[in-house]
């Protein structure tokens with residue numbers, strides 16, 4: 001046993017440094033806690049980093065997806081195609097926006113949504129596609145953009161894993177009508193909770209801004225400045241999705257370290273690749289040429305036939321060695337709610353189902369020390385060797 005219980009390695013623990021701690025304190029001392037100048041700066045910095053056109057900060061990626069779908073003027077009965085191998089928020093956002101989610105299975109190697117499977121699901125009611133750049137690996141954007149254009153449907157990129165991701169030199173989130181990002185604690189950079197939407201047009205950006213703040217007209221945002229009192233109108237029933245300056249204070253400094261953090265995760269990723277090459281597990285597919293992988297998740301597939309231990313047994317064995325793990329994801333058709341509401345069955349999406357039953361994510365945070373990485377490697381090896389004895 002390499003680690004004691006009080007050294008439990010928390011999965012996805014973020015690297016928080018002094019610059020953002022001081023910036024949060026500075027925000028609190030000014031008393032400007034809510035949406036203000038730091039949110040504006042974070043939007044500008046993020047937009048410049050991504051090479052996007054317009055950026056709107058919100059309080060989560062879930063909110064970003066919801067607002068993007070509303071800005072796409074989703075109507076009841078409209079269908080939105082997405083992947084079964086994603087966080088439930090992707091599909092819940094479609095439901096909250098009044099749409100009907102439709103799933104298209106993933107490619108078993110890339111774990112990304114398969115354009116051919118999408119094509120087979122397109123109907124006259126299809127309004128949008130939401131691809132997820134799974135684990136930070138870009139989807140096949142040539143095929144997805146072509147599909148969206150040919151069928152005249154919206155493309156909304158779920159970039160929750162994909163801040164650094166690029167496809168043929170172009171950043172993820174700038175292909176679609178909307179690109180939605182997450183700054184949740186476990187993501188590549190964090191604001192605690194937070195999200196960002198990239199849009200292609202000023203009109204969409206304006207609409208999203210209004211929807212993100214109660215549906216109050218643009219003038220409402222000026223209340224956050226010192227230009228004097230501004231009356232606002234309520235132009236539709238909006239939401240309470242704005243980001244706070246305290247969150248942006250963290251994000252501004254996290255964003256400055258996005259590339260060194262990415263490099264550190266790439267290093268860890270390559271160490272894992274070398275360490276696990278001879279084990280009877282499937283490691284992530286190598287990044288594709290002419291792309292930048294976001295290195296958000298390092299996943300192992302545990303096939304009980306080959307390892308003698310189930311995936312869930314492996315999770316227990318890792319935990320017993322005080323290494324936190326994640327599961328990204330059990331495929332959405334596994335959940336009774338969706339089965340009952342939409343009639344989804346795991347066997348209808350066999351690639352996502354199999355990945356969901358075998359996958360384990362091991363720690364891949366920029367915060368990991370060299371010893372942490374060695375401990376993870378030892379724990380994986382020991383789990384596979386010792387685990388059959390402690391299997392559950």
Ligand SMILES: *Cc1c(COP(=O)(O)O)cnc(C)c1O
Pocket residue numbers: 059060061062063086087089090132158160161181182183184194195
């Ligand atoms: C984390 C995540 C979300 C939701 O992000 P929040 O900021 O927590 O709302 C959506 N989609 C995917 C793929 C995610 O991993």
